Amino acid sequence: MGGNMRNAAGEPNCAGVRGSLAWLGAALLGLTALTGCGGGSMGAELSLRPKGIAVPIDGKSLHVPADERFNIISYRAEKEATLDSTASSDASATQTGAAAVSVSVSAGGTASATMQVGHAFTNDSSRQVDVSVNVSFAYDAHYQPKDPAPTATLDLKLYARDGKGRLIFAAPLLEHSNEGGPMRTEGDRKQDFTVTLGPGEGFYAYVAGGVSIDAKPGRGAEIGVQIRDLQMDLTTRAAPAVKTAADPS
Numbered sequence: 001m002g003g004n005m006r007n008a009a010g011e012p013n014c015a016g017v018r019g020s021l022a023w024l025g026a027a028l029l030g031l032t033a034l035t036g037c038g039g040g041s042m043g044a045e046l047s048l049r050p051k052g053i054a055v056p057i058d059g060k061s062l063h064v065p066a067d068e069r070f071n072i073i074s075y076r077a078e079k080e081a082t083l084d085s086t087a088s089s090d091a092s093a094t095q096t097g098a099a100a101v102s103v104s105v106s107a108g109g110t111a112s113a114t115m116q117v118g119h120a121f122t123n124d125s126s127r128q129v130d131v132s133v134n135v136s137f138a139y140d141a142h143y144q145p146k147d148p149a150p151t152a153t154l155d156l157k158l159y160a161r162d163g164k165g166r167l168i169f170a171a172p173l174l175e176h177s178n179e180g181g182p183m184r185t186e187g188d189r190k191q192d193f194t195v196t197l198g199p200g201e202g203f204y205a206y207v208a209g210g211v212s213i214d215a216k217p218g219r220g221a222e223i224g225v226q227i228r229d230l231q232m233d234l235t236t237r238a239a240p241a242v243k244t245a246a247d248p249s
Helices: none
Strands: 004-006 021-023 061-064 071-081 086-093 099-106 108-124 128-146 149-163 167-177 183-197 202-215 218-238
Touching: 004 128, 071 099, 086 108, 099 108, 099 202, 108 218, 128 149, 128 167, 128 202, 149 183, 149 218, 167 183, 183 202, 202 218
Parallel strands: none
Antiparallel strands: 004 183, 021 183, 061 218, 071 086, 071 108, 086 099, 099 218, 108 202, 128 183, 128 218, 149 167, 149 202
């Protein structure tokens, strides 16, 4: 699996493409929508590498999860508290496009939760094709600290990796930290990108993220994000013969 990624204008992104994004929600009380690249991210590394489904050919389209349920599903939750504190951590993800992570700490302790939801795709045809991927979902997120606020983070991104696990696309979706203060928000998000696939090449596309709290004794907070109705809609068109990520240099 491999691929060369770009937007419709052929412009590069962090790892070879810049997709277009739409911020359709109401950003309230300090939530930051990022448009840049870089920085550490929770859930960024691909946890599963399932067999890819064939991308549509000859003007057809593919809709996940309507036509095929998501086959990249991963979530993890951890917590640590003392005799004088409490901590909780929850994570979930489904093949129908829902996922949630939330943590809370009272009077000190640590907690974290991560998730991934996505799908693997491959070009089973004998032709080189441009695959347009349109991703959309609804979300709600919150952060409520107790004074003084502990260290807390929320991170959500869209990723694409080639068959060897190499990052070929990354788009920030939501991010928040304790420095932004209390927050509660909800809305809808859209992101699109294009990948060029040669015969037999493929890629993994997935939304990943997490939340964490690291609180000193006497401090506490809760933070979480939930996504709903995640959809990936794919269409293809014939592509001119150009070098892809799988081609030798």
